[in-house]
Amino acid sequence: MMKLYSFAGAPNPRRVLIFAAEKSLQLDVVNVDLRGGETKRPEFLSKNPSGKIPVLELGDGTCIAETVAICRYLEALAPEPNLFGRDALETALVEAHHRHIEFELHSSIGAAWVNGPIVAAAGLVQPIEEQRLRGAGLTRKYYQRMDKELANRPFMAGERFTVADISALCMIDFAAAMVDLRPDDALQHLWAWHGRVSQRSSIRQS
Ligand SMILES: N[C@@H](CCC(=O)N[C@@H](CS)C(=O)NCC(=O)O)C(=O)O
Known part of the structure; x- marks a missing residue:
């Protein structure tokens, strides 16, 4: 299953969670220790050099950063319901x-x-x-x-x-x-x- 690096209450991961729910896509949510600085450590920076969440990690380890990039990927995987425009x-x-x-x-x-x-x-x-x-x-x-x-x-x-x-x-x-x-x-x-x-x-x- 795809992993979503997230943090409860953070607005950008929430955008992805809502977007995925609209498409009935299941994500394995991994909560990072945002306040403890986990996103600024080398292991997380290797997933997203910006040191920010959300990050979507695919089964082969490929990581996608940026909310809109993640949502566009999910839209391509599951085109319905359409959320980025039809024509x-x-x-x-x-x-x-x-x-x-x-x-x-x-x-x-x-x-x-x-x-x-x-x-x-x-x-x-x-x-x-x-x-x-x-x-x-x-x-x-x-x-x-x-x-x-x-x-x-x-x-x-x-x-x-x-x-x-x-x-x-x-x-x-x-x-x-x-x-x-x-x-x-x-x-x-x-x-x-x-x-x-x-x-x-x-x-x-x-
Ligand atoms: N442009 C990025 C913004 C991501 C962002 O600012 N995420 C916040 C959480 S909602 C974060 O990780 N903040 C920690 C930081 O900036 O160090 C996106 O849309 O994904």
């Missing part, structure tokens, strides 16, 4: 929305997290308060934009559930639980979408 146009639109979520929302939440109190207490990074504030502000702005976009369509990339929804949900849940960035209750379209996607069994069991 040229839908694939391009899913990609555009997904890249906005990764490069704008994830990076803003990441800046608030990396410069916030939990990471500082762990002594991992010298926090920069201006960067935390900037990340938090950009995250709140992105939530407002999402709320407007979701007033006009049920899912992040259009009329149906895709990888873009998985990526947005995992980051927002992480931001709410760990970074003090829960979206305001007034963002009703965002919350309606959140409720809609959270009912999926792949997400309920993650």
Whole structure:
């Protein structure tokens, strides 16, 4: 069985777990000691030189790093249900929305997290308060934009559930639980979408 190097509560491995569950693919989850620095040691770096999870290890020992690369591999193994787009146009639109979520929302939440109190207490990074504030502000702005976009369509990339929804949900849940960035209750379209996607069994069991 394929192994997934993961850590409970970490948003990127969660994206892969949801994606695999959508496709009814079984993964053998190996929990790494993220806080104890396991991902920075030579044995793990030989699997992923970035020292990050998730990593998918195949039966022959081949390792695939990066959430999106892993999800694309799983999509090729199990094409249904389709989560990256069916035709040229839908694939391009899913990609555009997904890249906005990764490069704008994830990076803003990441800046608030990396410069916030939990990471500082762990002594991992010298926090920069201006960067935390900037990340938090950009995250709140992105939530407002999402709320407007979701007033006009049920899912992040259009009329149906895709990888873009998985990526947005995992980051927002992480931001709410760990970074003090829960979206305001007034963002009703965002919350309606959140409720809609959270009912999926792949997400309920993650
Ligand atoms: N671009 C990577 C990001 C992976 C990532 O940041 N993973 C986090 C856990 S959710 C991690 O391993 N953090 C530990 C670190 O950065 O040292 C991906 O999408 O897989």
